[in-house]
Amino acid sequence: MELLQLQYFLTVARLEHMTEAARSLHVTQSSLSKTIQRLEEDLGVPLFDRIGRKLRLNEFGSRFLRRAERALFELEQGKQELGDLSSPEQGTLELAVTTASTLPHILREFRKKRPSIHFHVQMLTTREMVTLLHRGEVDFCLSSPPIQGDEIECQIVFIDPILVAVPEGHRLADRSSVSLAELRNEWFVGVKRGYGTRDQVDTLCETAGFAPKYVYEGDEPARLSALVEAGIGIAFIPGTARNSREHIRYLHVEDRELIREIALIWHKSRYISRAAMEFREVVAEYFSELSKQPEHTM
Secondary structure: OOHHHHHHHHHHHHHOEHHHHHHHHOOOHHHHHHHHHHHHHHHOOOOEEEEOOEEEEOHHHHHHHHHHHHHHHHHHHHHHHHHHHHOOOOOEEEEEEOOOOOHHHHHHHHHHHOOOOEEEEEEOOHHHHHHHHHHOOOOEEEEOOOOOOOOEEEEEEEEEEEEEEEEOOOOOOOOOEEOHHHHOOOEEEEEOOOOHHHHHHHHHHHHOOOOOEEEEEEOOHHHHHHHHHOOOOEEEEEHHHOOOOOOEEEEEEOOOOOEEEEEEEEEOOOOOOHHHHHHHHHHHHHHHHHHOOHHHOO
């Protein structure tokens, strides 16, 4: 059994399509098919059920997939550990976020400490983040809501109030707070389902007897303020994401505890480099200082 066979198998297993897997791996379909066939011959069992051009993992394949993922996970951790020992000032920090409002400030502080370390950030839904965590493909996640799991460490770093953003001139603009029931007939702008804050506020509105009506649903939370300012709709915006736009008013919700928990999350078995440990310290320091500011206290 060869390492290349395992790598190819994981890609085919995740995509369940030989042509797409070959394209992803930058190899010919015939070469990929032969590699998978040799692996099955080595194991003595078929790993997939063939349905036309599509593949489905069978019971043998599903069981072997868990072992193969674990084996490659450990090999990748060993590679990262050796790289950290040989070149501690180099490397790339892999990050995933469901909440990006605080990230620019955190990365700026981290870069001051480790200017030679690169970082790669992905904005993901909660489900996508869980997948990458279990594969060991990210060093840390900043997530709201927190993610729990047997192999996952979860540290709550901040409690963030969720506010109602309305444009200047709106009927509620002169208020400092509002009840959820008063928002029943409003039009909203927000992120798509699957993002923590969106799912949370939708659920809470349902307890108040209505479902928010969205005129815009996107993948970029930072765009919401501009849409509110333009009068397209109102929005639920976390306190850490509010900005100094003069034409937006932020209201607290009166009758419900509307907050989000921001958590720093990592896989228990993933190797944590020196740079990653310093990043964790920067995150903790940033939110500790933020919690002391009056505008962010509840």
